[in-house]
Amino acid sequence: MNARPPPLPRATPWRALPCPRAELRLDLALSGGQTFRWSETNPGYWTGVLAGRVWTLTQSEEQLWYTLHEEEKEEVSKDEDSLSEPPLKKGRRQLHSETGRAGVSGERIQDGLDPSQILQDYFQLHVNLSALYQGWSYTDGHFRNIAVKFPGVRVLRQDPVECLFSFICTSNNHLSRITNMIQHLCQSFGRRLCQLDTKTYHAFPSLQAMAGKDKFARLRELGFGYRARFISESARAVLKTLGGAAGLQHLRTVSYEQARHALCTLPGVGAKVADCVCLMALDKAQAVPVDTHIWQVAKRYYGQELGMGARSVTERVHREIGNFFRSLWGPYAGWAQAVLFCADLKKYESPDPDAKSRCAKLTQSSPSVLT
């Protein structure tokens, strides 16, 4: 079953890189709450924007297949702000090389950077996930139970700008609405890339495009609520005080504590969002984002004393849970958290025969429980 998938119109021929399914499950990695920009356009086929190009991905037992869609002619979208850097001429595209690894900018793909390198970088295929799963399973019985059903959950190495502003949108919000909001953000402020069927694809907006003067009002109109201010003001703050996109990228080379502290100076960024960005864009594998969900999991499976007395995830709870999981899972604790989070998403809940009987039992006994 390692045959080449059928070709798509106006797209490059399919190519593959070796990647066993145990090392990567596309569905879990791309729709498990890390990124909000991929959709399953056909069963098993995932289409989305990465490094300024539109890709479709699929996988067989041993290989990850990819094709790149043809870009439309240069048409600057209306809202791409005048503050934007001058468009780079083809053939002289921006190159980031802060870390020695391939630098993937969200705005434009670099000519000369092999698409397979972009994918290896994005999926961090140099990390041996099976070995990590083995280690976590050895020290953690609950993880061992989860791991069987949720193999191949990798932490993506995302573009820092896209990751930061996506997770600012997640505050007090739910997955379906987050996905819609980010789609609106890209459609309104991002460069249009192409159209497939009826769906248009846009690059993630530049900092300049989000920082423009009337952007706050536009975002309010688009239904971002109080997050509108966070987005426009954080875009300005990144440009003004953190050195722009390159400055964010540079946080990959500093310590977890330094990166986290820098992010927390931005409006709309607290401990939770900062940890998400540290983990998913800034190479801080030890960062454990703690939300209400992970807190419930922690209390239920790892000890009720975790975050005891609190009614919500306060700074103290965040610290306690994070430190607990780091001591349990080690330097890649954030990667293990991603597996647990994925497993807890409602859409992945398997029809559990025990759940019904538990529920029925609870209902029967509820009068005595409640009184």
Added chain:
DNA sequence: TGCGCGCCTTGAGG
């Protein structure tokens, strides 16, 4: 200084 509480937008789901 550390901590917890109420508020902020919107809409999906019960």
Added chain:
DNA sequence: ACCTCAAGGCGCG
């Protein structure tokens, strides 16, 4: 129709 709650952050006491 009504309510609650959602991958939270922030100002305040």
